[in-house]
Amino acid sequence: MSAHQYDEGHTVAGWTGCAVAIVGSAVLGLGVIMVSAPVLAGGLAIVVVSVLVTWALHLTGWGKPPGRRPREEWGMRVRDSSAREGHPGCVGCRLAGRGRVRSTAVEPVPEPGVGSVVVTGEPEPAGAEAAAR
DSSP: SSSOSSSSOOOOOHHHHHHHHHHHHHHHHHHHTTTTHHHHHHHHHHHHHHHHHHHIIIIIIOOSSSSSOOGGSTTTOOOTTTTOOOOTTTTHHHHHHOOOOOOOOOOOOOOOOOOOOOOSSSOOTTTTHHOOO
16 A cells, blocks of 8 residues: 555556556657658547546446545555446546436426415414404
8 A cells, every 4th residue: 555645546447548548649649750640540549549448447346436535445456336326426427327316307386376375474363263253
């Protein structure tokens, strides 16, 4: 375990995605040096694959949710058991159709109209109705 006090995303998904992106960036740099459109396209394709690989690994539990995790889940070989339900506030999980969906529907409140009784203030005493007749 490392000496730092925070878990900064040391996950299989993070390291794998970063490694594939580095390879894609190197191929892109080679394409710029060679002035070759096919090599540039290949480098861009590898970078896109790095995003997809990272996303897929995150969804299978090899990533981490946003925010801090408990210390016992800091190890790289620990899968995230909450990945199947989705992480709250995680864009990747929302794109995959996971996560907690909040209901945004608002139930209509009936407006007072003809035949409606609006009650405000203090209730009348029990004998007040009979005295009014």
